[in-house]
Amino acid sequence: MDVKIPETWSEEKLQDYITREKETSQKWQKSGKWKYLWRVAGKYSNISVIEAESPDELHQIISSLPLFPYMNIKVTSVCKHPNAIRETML
Amino acid sequence: MDVKIPETWSEEKLQDYITREKETSQKWQKSGKWKYLWRVAGKYSNISVIEAESPDELHQIISSLPLFPYMNIKVTSVCKHPNAIRETML
Amino acid sequence: MDVKIPETWSEEKLQDYITREKETSQKWQKSGKWKYLWRVAGKYSNISVIEAESPDELHQIISSLPLFPYMNIKVTSVCKHPNAIRETML
Amino acid sequence: MDVKIPETWSEEKLQDYITREKETSQKWQKSGKWKYLWRVAGKYSNISVIEAESPDELHQIISSLPLFPYMNIKVTSVCKHPNAIRETML
Amino acid sequence: MDVKIPETWSEEKLQDYITREKETSQKWQKSGKWKYLWRVAGKYSNISVIEAESPDELHQIISSLPLFPYMNIKVTSVCKHPNAIRETML
Amino acid sequence: MDVKIPETWSEEKLQDYITREKETSQKWQKSGKWKYLWRVAGKYSNISVIEAESPDELHQIISSLPLFPYMNIKVTSVCKHPNAIRETML
Amino acid sequence: MDVKIPETWSEEKLQDYITREKETSQKWQKSGKWKYLWRVAGKYSNISVIEAESPDELHQIISSLPLFPYMNIKVTSVCKHPNAIRETML
Amino acid sequence: MDVKIPETWSEEKLQDYITREKETSQKWQKSGKWKYLWRVAGKYSNISVIEAESPDELHQIISSLPLFPYMNIKVTSVCKHPNAIRETML
Amino acid sequence: MDVKIPETWSEEKLQDYITREKETSQKWQKSGKWKYLWRVAGKYSNISVIEAESPDELHQIISSLPLFPYMNIKVTSVCKHPNAIRETML
Amino acid sequence: MDVKIPETWSEEKLQDYITREKETSQKWQKSGKWKYLWRVAGKYSNISVIEAESPDELHQIISSLPLFPYMNIKVTSVCKHPNAIRETML
Numbered sequence: 086m087d088v089k090i091p092e093t094w095s096e097e098k099l100q101d102y103i104t105r106e107k108e109t110s111q112k113w114q115k116s117g118k119w120k121y122l123w124r125v126a127g128k129y130s131n132i133s134v135i136e137a138e139s140p141d142e143l144h145q146i147i148s149s150l151p152l153f154p155y156m157n158i159k160v161t162s163v164c165k166h167p168n169a170i171r172e173t174m175l
Numbered sequence: 176m177d178v179k180i181p182e183t184w185s186e187e188k189l190q191d192y193i194t195r196e197k198e199t200s201q202k203w204q205k206s207g208k209w210k211y212l213w214r215v216a217g218k219y220s221n222i223s224v225i226e227a228e229s230p231d232e233l234h235q236i237i238s239s240l241p242l243f244p245y246m247n248i249k250v251t252s253v254c255k256h257p258n259a260i261r262e263t264m265l
Numbered sequence: 266m267d268v269k270i271p272e273t274w275s276e277e278k279l280q281d282y283i284t285r286e287k288e289t290s291q292k293w294q295k296s297g298k299w300k301y302l303w304r305v306a307g308k309y310s311n312i313s314v315i316e317a318e319s320p321d322e323l324h325q326i327i328s329s330l331p332l333f334p335y336m337n338i339k340v341t342s343v344c345k346h347p348n349a350i351r352e353t354m355l
Numbered sequence: 356m357d358v359k360i361p362e363t364w365s366e367e368k369l370q371d372y373i374t375r376e377k378e379t380s381q382k383w384q385k386s387g388k389w390k391y392l393w394r395v396a397g398k399y400s401n402i403s404v405i406e407a408e409s410p411d412e413l414h415q416i417i418s419s420l421p422l423f424p425y426m427n428i429k430v431t432s433v434c435k436h437p438n439a440i441r442e443t444m445l
Numbered sequence: 446m447d448v449k450i451p452e453t454w455s456e457e458k459l460q461d462y463i464t465r466e467k468e469t470s471q472k473w474q475k476s477g478k479w480k481y482l483w484r485v486a487g488k489y490s491n492i493s494v495i496e497a498e499s500p501d502e503l504h505q506i507i508s509s510l511p512l513f514p515y516m517n518i519k520v521t522s523v524c525k526h527p528n529a530i531r532e533t534m535l
Numbered sequence: 536m537d538v539k540i541p542e543t544w545s546e547e548k549l550q551d552y553i554t555r556e557k558e559t560s561q562k563w564q565k566s567g568k569w570k571y572l573w574r575v576a577g578k579y580s581n582i583s584v585i586e587a588e589s590p591d592e593l594h595q596i597i598s599s600l601p602l603f604p605y606m607n608i609k610v611t612s613v614c615k616h617p618n619a620i621r622e623t624m625l
Numbered sequence: 626m627d628v629k630i631p632e633t634w635s636e637e638k639l640q641d642y643i644t645r646e647k648e649t650s651q652k653w654q655k656s657g658k659w660k661y662l663w664r665v666a667g668k669y670s671n672i673s674v675i676e677a678e679s680p681d682e683l684h685q686i687i688s689s690l691p692l693f694p695y696m697n698i699k700v701t702s703v704c705k706h707p708n709a710i711r712e713t714m715l
Numbered sequence: 716m717d718v719k720i721p722e723t724w725s726e727e728k729l730q731d732y733i734t735r736e737k738e739t740s741q742k743w744q745k746s747g748k749w750k751y752l753w754r755v756a757g758k759y760s761n762i763s764v765i766e767a768e769s770p771d772e773l774h775q776i777i778s779s780l781p782l783f784p785y786m787n788i789k790v791t792s793v794c795k796h797p798n799a800i801r802e803t804m805l
Numbered sequence: 806m807d808v809k810i811p812e813t814w815s816e817e818k819l820q821d822y823i824t825r826e827k828e829t830s831q832k833w834q835k836s837g838k839w840k841y842l843w844r845v846a847g848k849y850s851n852i853s854v855i856e857a858e859s860p861d862e863l864h865q866i867i868s869s870l871p872l873f874p875y876m877n878i879k880v881t882s883v884c885k886h887p888n889a890i891r892e893t894m895l
Numbered sequence: 896m897d898v899k900i901p902e903t904w905s906e907e908k909l910q911d912y913i914t915r916e917k918e919t920s921q922k923w924q925k926s927g928k929w930k931y932l933w934r935v936a937g938k939y940s941n942i943s944v945i946e947a948e949s950p951d952e953l954h955q956i957i958s959s960l961p962l963f964p965y966m967n968i969k970v971t972s973v974c975k976h977p978n979a980i981r982e983t984m985l
Contacts, residue, residue, distance in 0.1 A: 090784065091272040092721040110258045121224075121265070123253035126770035127777040127790040131256055134211075140306035140434035147307040154270065160307040162432055163213035164410035166221055168200045175211075180424065181902040182361040216410035217417040217430040230794035230936035237937040244900065250937040252792055254770035271452040290438045301404075301445075303433035311436055314391075320486035320614035327487040334450065340487040342612055343393035344590035346401055348380045355391075360604065362541040396590035397597040397610040451632040470618045481584075481625075483613035491616055494571075500666035500884035507667040514630065520667040522882055523573035524860035526581055528560045535571075540874065542811040576860035577867040577880040631722040650888045661854075661895075663883035671886055674841075680756035680974035687757040694720065700757040702972055703843035704950035706851055708830045715841075740978045751944075751985075753973035761976055764931075793933035796941055798920045805931075810964065812901040846950035847957040847970040 086147075087130045087157040105151040113146050120175050136175060176237075177220045177247040195241045203236050210265050226265060266327075267310045267337040285331040293326050300355050316355060356417075357400045357427040375421040383416050390445050406445060446507075447490045447517040465511040473506050480535050496535060536597075537580045537607040555601045563596050570625045586625060626687075627670045627697040645691045653686050660715050676715060716777075717760045717787040735781040743776050750805050766805060806867075807850045807877040825871045833866050840895045856895060896957075897940040897967040915961040923956050930985050946985060 090099060113119035113135075121134040137143035143160070147153060180189060203209040203225075211224040227233035233250070237243060270279060293299035293315075301314040317323035323340070327333060360369060383389040383405075391404040407413035413430070417423060450459060473479035473495075481494040497503035503520070507513060540549060563569035563585075571584040587593035593610070597603060630639060653659035653675075661674040677683035683700070687693060720729060743749035743765075751764040767773035773790070777783060810819060833839035833855075841854040857863035863880070867873060900909060923929035923945075931944040947953035953970070957963060 092723065093272065107258045111260050114260045122256045122259045124256040124774060125790075126252040126254045126774045127788050129778075129784070132251065132253055140432040143432065144304060144306045144434050148309075154309070158307050160432060161222065162216040162410040162413065162430060163222055164216045164414050166212045166214040168197045169212045170201050170204045182363065183902065214414060215430075216414040217428050219418075219424070230792040233792065234794050234934060234936045238939075244939070248937050250792060250935075252770040252773065252790060254774050273452065287438045291440050294440045302436045302439045304436040306432040306434045312431065312433055320612040323612065324484060324486045324614050328489075334489070338487050340485075340612060341402065342396040342590040342593065342610060343402055344396045344594050346392045346394040348377045349392045350381050350384045362543065394594060395610075396594040397608050399598075399604070453632065467618045471620050474620045482616045482619045484616040486612040486614045492611065492613055500882040503882065504664060504666045504884050508669075514669070518667050520665075520882060521582065522576040522860040522863065522880060523582055524576045524864050526572045526574040528557045529572045530561050530564045542813065574864060575880075576864045577878050579868075579874065633722065647888045651890050654890045662886045662889045664886040666882040666884045672881065672883055680972040683972065684754060684756045684974050688759075694759070698757050700755075700972060701852065702846040702950040702953065702970060703852055704846045704954050706842045706844040708827045709842045710831050710834045737978045741980050744980045752976045752979045754976040756972040756974045762971065762973055791942065792936040793942055794936045796932045796934040798917045799932045800921050800924045812903065844954060845970075846954045847968050849958075849964070 086133065087128070088152055089129075089155055089157065091155065102151050109150050113149075118142075118146060134175065176223065177218070178242055179219075179245055179247065181245065192241050199240050203239075208232075208236060224265065266313065267308070268332055269309075269335055269337065270332075271335065282331050289330050293329075298322075298326060314355065356403065357398070358422055359399075359425055359427065360422075361425065372421050379420050383419075388412075388416060404445065446493065447488070448512055449489075449515055449517065451515065462511050469510050473509075478502075478506060494535065536583065537578070538602055539579075539605055539607065541605065552601050559600050563599075568592075568596060584625065626673065627668070628692055629669075629695055629697065631695065642691050649690050653689075658682075658686060674715065716763065717758070718782055719759075719785055719787065721785065732781050739780050743779075748772075748776060764805065806853065807848070808872055809849075809875055809877065810872075811875065822871050829870050833869075838862075838866060854895065896943065897938070898962055899939075899965055899967065900962075901965065912961050919960050923959075928952075928956060944985065 090102075094102075110119065110122065114122065118137060119133060119135050121132075123132050124130075125132060135143060135146055137146060147158060147160075150156070180192075184192075200209065200212065204212065208227060209223060209225050211222075213222045214220075215222060225233060225236055227236060237248060237250075240246070270282075274282075290299065290302065294302065298317060299313060299315050301312075303312050304310075305312060315323060315326055317326060327338060327340075330336070360372075364372075380389065380392065384392065388407060389403060389405050391402075393402050394400075395402060405413060405416055407416060417428060417430075420426070450462075454462075470479065470482065474482065478497060479493060479495050481492075483492045484490075485492060495503060495506060497506060507518060507520075510516070540552075544552075560569065560572065564572065568587060569583060569585050571582075573582050574580075575582060585593060585596055587596060597608060597610075600606070630642075634642075650659065650662065654662065658677060659673060659675050661672075663672045664670075665672060675683060675686055677686060687698060687700075690696070720732075724732075740749065740752065744752065748767060749763060749765050751762075753762045754760075755762060765773060765776055767776060777788060777790075780786070810822075814822075830839065830842065834842065838857060839853060839855050841852075843852045844850075845852060855863060855866055857866060867878060867880075870876070900912075904912075920929065920932065924932065928947060929943060929945050931942075933942050934940075935942060945953060945956055947956060957968060957970075960966070
């Protein structure tokens with residue numbers, strides 16, 4: 086998820102979005118569905134691992150983020166790798 | 176890591192590489208440095224999370240894979256995200 | 266069809282467009298020409314299957330959407346596949 | 356799925372692969388999981404709609420195709436669109 | 446030629462440009478230099494065949510269009526194909 | 536259509552393909568369906584205008600070319616442009 | 626150098642920039658360092674050949690153009706070709 | 716790091732950012748972590764070599780730049796090359 | 806023009822091609838039509854300025870090069886720039 | 896510089912090239928012209944800083960590498976940055 090804030094936003098509007106973004110993101114992390122959240126070093130981007138039950142649920146999670154309309158998002162479906170040694174994937 | 180096997184390889188050569196690739200990958204997973212290994216659904220590719228102490232160690236791990244010369248690899252450095260709720264990153 | 270809403274739109278203008286977009290899209294679905302409409306998971310995009318009688322009719326359908334000027338659209342012509350088992354394509 | 360046949364293949368080898376590709380593809384179509392299969396007009400490519408229960412099953416279906424190692428594949432997860440009028444997605 | 450209208454334009458300004466664009470385009474068509482003009486189905490784009498005497502004249506024709514500053518244009522020089530059966534190219 | 540001849544072909548094989556390519560291309564031109572055929576200046580490529588009754592027919596025409604497996608092809612559907620002054624499109 | 630004028634500029638501002646752009650460009654041409662300046666046919670772009678003594682001087686020349694902040698620029702270093710027949714390169 | 720200044724900025728705002736950008740950049744250079752800083756000839760871009768102890772520190776350095784929100788940044792991790800003759804990398 | 810020599814060529818075959826390439830290139834330079842020929846620094850590529858009377862002649866010149874089938878070529882039509890100070894373009 | 900070794904090479908041929916590549920690279924490093932040489936972590940690529948007196952010398956250095964024909968190379972000219980604190984650039 087690459088975030089691109091519109092240049093016209095005031096500092097207040099930006100902080101309001103950032104606060105709500107954090108709340109929404111942490112709600113999904115606490116639910117156990119948003120497994121990992123990393124900052125891409127040197128960019129206003131993150132790489133996340135989300136374990137959703139269906140593409141519908143994945144869309145529900147991602148589109149609930151307040152900054153969703155200002156993100157460029159790339160989704161990749163992953164599954165178990167034959168060489169992985171763990172019982173569970175995550 | 177996208178894998179592209181040369182068309183000229185025999186089935187024996189391919190199996191030998193796959194066996195050794197599995198051994199090398201699992202050795203690094205057991206060491207605790209190769210944290211996650213996922214298959215990209217529908218592709219001969221994987222997405223991995225590797226926790227190396229330096230770019231040198233990262234290169235040592237990836238280039239030790241027998242299929243390294245036949246892979247197209249994209250590396251992204253990640254760090255802790257301010258919205259992440261876990262104490263440890265992984 | 267990737268949708269990109271201008272940042273300057275008010276919430277009212279956006280809702281008005283979304284309502285009219287839905288009406289137009291459903292009119293074409295009911296006509297039987299717009300066969301399938303899927304949301305791309307995690308993006309403000311859709312993938313659609315439209316059965317038009319000609320490129321002219323295809324253009325008429327797509328350009329009738331209120332959000333047409335704000336979409337980035339990729340069109341691919343498909344035909345019957347020799348391995349398909351169905352009599353009809355859709 | 357874009358197919359790229361190696362130039363070194365004999366006509367017999369090609370026909371053998373095409374025959375087995377057709378069998379595998381039709382087996383999955385008959386199972387009800389491979390919903391649609393279209394030829395991209397003017398290219399040796401297809402666009403398919405597959406309804407799998409998980410990314411693991413999707414990978415099992417696609418990687419079972421004999422021509423899988425010779426394909427360039429792009430996977431997009433889709434879900435229900437709020438404007439779609441059908442009860443079922445397919 | 447892909448056209449991208451600025452979001453800030455009023456409906457009047459847009460109509461004025463469209464009217465003048467049509468007049469200029471048709472003037473060049475009537476001159477015999479702008480041979481073909483097709484709409485790309487599903488996009489606000491056109492594909493045109495222009496027979497100019499030099500790159501200077503080509504630039505004069507294209508840059509005379511009122512919407513020229515709002516177009517993304519790709520130019521390809523074509524010549525007679527050895528397999529073509531027509532005496533003249535157009 | 537960009538043509539890429541395999542490096543391993545003999546001069547005889549190449550000439551045979553070129554001859555048959557010409558025959559097939561001219562057969563479709565004489566049928567009236569392959570309207571225009573231009574060489575892209577400076578490249579082993581052509582730009583063609585084909586008037587097919589359906590995507591199926593378009594695929595039949597293009598895939599009948601002997602060099603079809605060695606081409607990289609881009610297809611764009613076009614329709615009548617509102618500014619075009621001709622009664623017929625071609 | 627591709628030029629992209631902001632949509633918000635008035636006609637006066639644009640003309641002022643174009644006038645100063647011309648003066649600066651011609652100053653460098655007269656100095657003998659800006660060897661060639663061609664318009665790309667059909668685009669608001671130019672291709673230039675500049676003979677600078679160092680990358681620093683090249684940057685000084687290009688960044689002195691008033692429209693520099695509104696250009697997308699691609700720089701390619703060239704040198705003498707072994708097949709060139711001229712004593713001097715330009 | 717490619718810099719893209721918003722067109723709406725006043726000259727004062729721009730100068731203020733440039734001054735603070737210089738201060739921040741030089742603070743990191745003096746700390747010894749920002750090893751090299753080069754201007755890309757002919758572009759408003761730089762190429763930098765930063766020696767950080769971790770991806771977290773790298774992100775701290777880059778994101779502290781006032782122009783960070785207006786940059787397009789590409790990060791590449793490098794390590795010692797087996798052919799390098801120097802004891803230290805920098 | 807980017808040149809890509811097949812890996813299977815012998816040194817003799819390569820030298821033969823290079824010799825004939827040089828002869829053909831210099832023949833066109835001496836004719837006055839191939840105005841400039843530069844090596845792209847650090848690549849097996851050249852940038853050339855060719856003054857042809859038509860796209861047909863341009864294609865005749867480029868396709869006469871023995872290495873033409875092994876080149877990736879990009880053609881850009883240029884014309885006189887309004888800011889250019891020279892009477893002639895070259 | 897991205898290196899792509901042909902699949903058909905024997906281990907002996909590869910080792911011979913690697914040995915000569917190392918010798919040539921170190922010769923230029925000792926000359927003081929090849930300032931820095933880094934391995935891109937996780938790839939068979941390097942990023943180098945070369946201080947040449949002209950594009951001709953740069954091409955002489957890069958093209959002297961035995962693996963030059965098997966590399967994909969991107970060259971960027973850099974110069975002094977106004978924010979740099981060092982007297983010398985390197």
